[in-house]
């Protein structure tokens with residue numbers, strides 16, 4: 001299929017694009033490079049621009065005969081969304097609705113949406129299933145949920161088939177070590193821990209007084225290649241039977257911040273200084289997914305579930321890219 005991948009120069013988008021291309025799809029990337037990297041898109045046709053620019057995207061859909069869209073472009077930081085909600089409404093909702101409008105104009109009716117565990121808010125039951133209440137505690141989750149809902153209505157109006165993938169905590173790097181996580185500033189736990197291991201400043205531990213076994217927050221770390229595999233399966237499903245599906249993507253196991261740090265100590269063999277800090281606003285205590293529905297509906301199962309194995313791939317990337325992508 002001819003696929004447009006928005007956010008295709010980003011951490012997850014670049015790995016997804018490669019995996020889809022390996023599967024035989026023709027890929028066009030669009031990325032405004034606000035957080036993505038040109039180097040991560042190397043070897044692909046990349047349009048540098050805004051996926052919410054109707055004129056640009058409308059022309060691409062028609063000229064490039066796009067048959068489906070993989071929509072990853074978004075702002076995706078919980079704490080930033082709390083501080084600047086308007087940015088999240090603009091980037092995640094307004095621009096996405098413009099994209100959907102152009103898809104409709106061009107008769108493109110297949111979309112895979114990059115959604116998030118943040119749609120659930122503070123869990124009332126664990127592991128989290130897709131029918132868990134959705135009460136986001138931050139604008140990031142709120143805007144992704146609003147977009148999911150818009151898609152459901154558009155599907156009901158017979159306009160749009162979609163698969164929404166609710167990622168839990170994406171982590172790790174591509175198997176060949178070429179693609180990995182590079183943000184500036186970096187706020188995510190795994191790359192921050194590895195920076196500390198490489199001799200950087202102590203890693204902050206945001207919250208040591210949670211009601212978890214060791215007092216630190218628990219997350220479900222899912223390998224980026226496993227996320228990419230789910231996109232391949234979602235595209236297959238859309239081309240086979242269309243429909244509307246929303247599923248979690250997690251590895252089903254929760255790891256605390258301290259467990260991640262311990263794993264990084266084992267993997268790197270380095271000393272890893274830490275610094276206890278107050279909780280970060282908007283952070284839930286524990287997020288662990290049930291991915292049973294993705295198993296049943298997509299035939300998906302995570303392969304790299306061992307925390308040390310996930311961190312090992314991220315460490316390989318960190319060592320070979322000490323200054324990130326140089327662009």
Ligand code: UFG
Nearest residue numbers: 076116117118169187188189192204205206217257280283
């Ligand atoms: N953390 C630290 N120190 C750091 C970085 C993070 O202690 O230097 C803690 C956080 O407070 C949190 C956990 O490690 O408890 C994971 O934090 P990340 O920033 O790596 O990831 P988040 O859980 O905040 O965010 C992820 C995705 C979001 C998604 C969110 C759902 O990146 O897109 O999960 O809550 F919305």
